[in-house]
Amino acid sequence: MNISEQIDKGYRFLQTQLESAKPKIGLILGSGFSEVADHVQVLSTTPFDHIPGFPKASVEGHEGIWIVARLDGVDLVIMKGRIHYYEGHSMQTLSLPVRIMSKLSIETMILTNASGAINSDLSPGDLMLIKDHINLSFTNPLIGTNNPELGPRFPDTSTTYTLKLRQQATHVANQLQIPIIEGVYLFTSGPSYETPAEVRMMRTLGADVVGMSTVPEALAAKHAGMKVLGISQVTNMAAGLSSSPLSHEDVLKTTAGNSSNTTSFVLGCIKSLAES
Amino acid sequence: MREKSQLAEAYHKVTDNVAFRPRIGLILGSGLGLFAESLENQLAIPYRGIPHFPQVSIEGHQGNLVFGQVIGKDVVAMQGRVHFYEHGEMASVRFPVRLMHLMGVTNLIVTNACGGLRENQYPGALMLIKDHINFMGTNPLIGPNDDSLGPRFPDMSQPYDASLTNIARSTAKDLNMDLLEGVYCAVSGPHYLSGAELKMLRIAGADTVGMSTVPEVIVANHCGIKVLGISCITDMAIPESLSPLTHHEVIEVAARTRPRFISFIQAIIAKLPTS
Numbered sequence: 001m002n003i004s005e006q007i008d009k010g011y012r013f014l015q016t017q018l019e020s021a022k023p024k025i026g027l028i029l030g031s032g033f034s035e036v037a038d039h040v041q042v043l044s045t046t047p048f049d050h051i052p053g054f055p056k057a058s059v060e061g062h063e064g065i066w067i068v069a070r071l072d073g074v075d076l077v078i079m080k081g082r083i084h085y086y087e088g089h090s091m092q093t094l095s096l097p098v099r100i101m102s103k104l105s106i107e108t109m110i111l112t113n114a115s116g117a118i119n120s121d122l123s124p125g126d127l128m129l130i131k132d133h134i135n136l137s138f139t140n141p142l143i144g145t146n147n148p149e150l151g152p153r154f155p156d157t158s159t160t161y162t163l164k165l166r167q168q169a170t171h172v173a174n175q176l177q178i179p180i181i182e183g184v185y186l187f188t189s190g191p192s193y194e195t196p197a198e199v200r201m202m203r204t205l206g207a208d209v210v211g212m213s214t215v216p217e218a219l220a221a222k223h224a225g226m227k228v229l230g231i232s233q234v235t236n237m238a239a240g241l242s243s244s245p246l247s248h249e250d251v252l253k254t255t256a257g258n259s260s261n262t263t264s265f266v267l268g269c270i271k272s273l274a275e276s
Numbered sequence: 277m278r279e280k281s282q283l284a285e286a287y288h289k290v291t292d293n294v295a296f297r298p299r300i301g302l303i304l305g306s307g308l309g310l311f312a313e314s315l316e317n318q319l320a321i322p323y324r325g326i327p328h329f330p331q332v333s334i335e336g337h338q339g340n341l342v343f344g345q346v347i348g349k350d351v352v353a354m355q356g357r358v359h360f361y362e363h364g365e366m367a368s369v370r371f372p373v374r375l376m377h378l379m380g381v382t383n384l385i386v387t388n389a390c391g392g393l394r395e396n397q398y399p400g401a402l403m404l405i406k407d408h409i410n411f412m413g414t415n416p417l418i419g420p421n422d423d424s425l426g427p428r429f430p431d432m433s434q435p436y437d438a439s440l441t442n443i444a445r446s447t448a449k450d451l452n453m454d455l456l457e458g459v460y461c462a463v464s465g466p467h468y469l470s471g472a473e474l475k476m477l478r479i480a481g482a483d484t485v486g487m488s489t490v491p492e493v494i495v496a497n498h499c500g501i502k503v504l505g506i507s508c509i510t511d512m513a514i515p516e517s518l519s520p521l522t523h524h525e526v527i528e529v530a531a532r533t534r535p536r537f538i539s540f541i542q543a544i545i546a547k548l549p550t551s
Contacts, residue, residue: 088419138413191417192494195432197407197459201480239433246431 001053003092003099004147009052010100014066018104019043021068021075025273026101026226027266028079030113030213032233032255035263037080040069048081053096055089066097071267074274077101086191086212091141095220099150102224108165108273109221112231112266114251115185115209116194116238118202122181122209123234125258127173127265129166130230131182133215134207137189141216142223151223160222165229165273172268178261183208185232187215196240210238229269233262279367279374280422282328286371287378289326294319294343298350299550301381301501302541303357303372303492305388306334306523307530308508311538312355315344320355329375330368332356334523341372346545352376357388359488361466366416366491373495374425383440383548384496385504385541389530390460390486391468391513391521393478399512400533402540403456404444405436405505408490409482412464416491417498426498435493440504440548447543453536458483460507462490471515478515485513504544508533 001009021043029036048064049056056064067078079097083089098109111130117123146153166182173180186207188194194202194210202210209232221228235251236242244250255262291297304311312318320340323329332339339356358368376384392401421428448455461482463469469477469485477485484507496503510529511521530537 086415086418189415189418191421191428192415192430192498193432195407195409195435197409197481198432201409204480239431245433246429248427248429 003144006053006096007099007103010054010096011103013052014100014104017044017046017066018068021070023068023075023077023104023106025074025076025108025110025270026106027076027110027270028082028112028217030082031251032114032235032259033112033262033266034063034080035259036266037067037078039263039267040071040078043068043070055083055093071270074270076270077104077106082213084213085137085189085216091139091216092144094216095141098217098220099224102226106226108227108229109217110229110231110266110269111214111217113211113214114235114255115211115232116236117234117241118199118210118238119183119208120241124236124254126234127178127180127262128209128232128234129169129180129182130161130185130232131166132161132184133218134184134186134205135215137187137215141220151225155223157219157222160218160228161230162227165227168272168276169229169269172272173265176264176268178265185214185230186210188212193246194239199238199240209234229273231266233258283371283374283378285327286329286375290321290341290379293321296350297380298343298352299380299382300349300351300545300548301376301384302351302353303384303386304353304355305357305488305508307389307527308387308534308537309338309355310534311541312340312342312353314538314542315342315346315351315353318342318344323356328371330358330363330371332358333362334359346542349545349548349550351545352379352381357488360412360491361464361487366414366418369491370416370495373492374499377499377501382501383504384501385506385544386489386492387506387508388486388489389510389526390484390507391511392484392509393474393513394458394483395514397456397509397512399510399529401454401456401509402533402537403458403484403507403509404441405460405507406441406457407459408435408493409459409461409480410490411477412462412490416495426500430498432494432497435497435503436505437502440502443547444504444506444544447540447547451540451543453540460489460505461485463487468521469513471518474513474515484509506541508537
């Protein structure tokens with residue numbers, strides 16, 4: 001099945017899950033952001049593996065549920081959990097949820113993730129707006145035949161993360177008195193964490209944080225002409241910046257400790273983006 | 277999982293032939309395979325005789341799993357390495373390391389031939405790998421994780437074990453041997469890099485460049501094997517003064533370095549714990 005057929009199949013199925021909703025915002029909840037889903041009115045839920053073309057989510061902290069939701073009158077689609085490249089899925093599969101959201105007339109993607117700090121000015125718990133990214137995965141979700149109906153062969157990525165959305169998000173953070181900074185997110189395949197030598201290289205290359213997600217989705221969204229907001233929560237210092245070894249348990253612990261801030265910030269962003 | 281049952285088959289075939297379970301494993305790089313012939317009571321099992329074991333196709337890589345002793349200590353050595361560029365997938369590179377893990381190997385010495393990016397290096401130099409950069413464009417752990425082997429997201433803050441690294445340092449001192457240290461960068465190959473690419477890797481922080489080792493080290497760390505990495509710098513990859521390079525030259529320098537390499541590795545093994 002080619003990508004267009006896959007999108008169609010998923011789209012037809014997920015259209016029936018919309019109930020009365022007319023979502024314009026799509027939200028992908030990464031590690032540590034899942035609590036956001038507890039604060040919305042749920043209209044329908046679908047496990048990933050019920051959706052044609054979707055794999056099952058396999059990572060702890062990632063449930064893998066497609067939720068149609070409403071927040072103060074704002075309709076949205078939420079992916080609670082995401083599909084990762086390191087799980088062995090193709091880049092095309094990673095772009096599928098975004099493609100389907102685009103076909104469902106969603107215009108704005110909010111992408112969230114947990115990341116490791118490369119910039120030593122950052123600390124665990126910090127929230128960062130992604131202002132740009134570096135794709136160091138050596139692959140790209142747009143490799144393959146291009147369907148011009150989905151987007152251009154050579155999409156511009158001079159501004160993947162929409163300036164206006166970043167300004168709105170900064171305003172939301174200021175109002176909530178949550179400190180926020182902007183930075184560059186570097187995407188690597190994982191699943192092994194980086195070595196100290198790799199972290200030094202990434203810093204030389206201009207990265208502020210490193211993670212194993214988001215960029216494939218952002219590229220697919222940009223290709224589809226969607227607006228993108230990227231929110232990263234620093235959960236640990238990258239290797240070489242602290243003396244302790246890295247573990248996913250610690251990542252989850254940091255996110256749990258900081259969940260009220262991240263949750264209210266994301267909820268605030270949804271409302272702010274819906275108003276404009 | 278398919279890999280698990282394949283490993284079990286390979287394990288039974290190998291252990292049917294060998295009475296002991298070595299704790300020390302070696303992966304011998306280009307031109308360094310002859311180390312296996314220095315083993316006492318050696319027993320060589322050809323890769324092609326082991327079910328599902330990936331085959332090797334490179335000159336200078338013999339393709340035997342060799343069991344024996346070094347100064348009375350049980351070891352198993354891969355005489356001939358499996359490269360990513362030979363197979364185009366990482367399952368083949370994973371297999372031998374996971375087989376060693378299954379056999380009970382807890383300390384792994386990985387060796388390779390590589391190109392030197394720094395002016396203070398010279399062909400024939402031995403270098404302790406302090407850290408690495410994976411520039412291969414893929415990772416051997418992509419795919420479903422077997423939680424019984426190791427965590428989904430293994431830590432890599434110290435891929436080369438500190439105590440083994442210190443043993444190597446003190447051994448070099450004892451032997452009055454020059455031992456360089458540095459960061460090894462792995463690329464997929466199989467072509468040698470361009471001057472511009474070498475320059476880029478130097479900016480990225482690499483001291484040497486090669487086409488192996490890093491995937492094996494990641495797989496070993498994942499399942500809790502301690503790793504020591506020793507590189508033999510066989511050619512200078514200084515971007516400003518690059519001359520055409522052949523695999524033949526690499527093998528030749530590795531062969532010249534071999535006696536020093538063999539006595540160094542033997543002296544390291546003498547100091548390694550066996551439990």
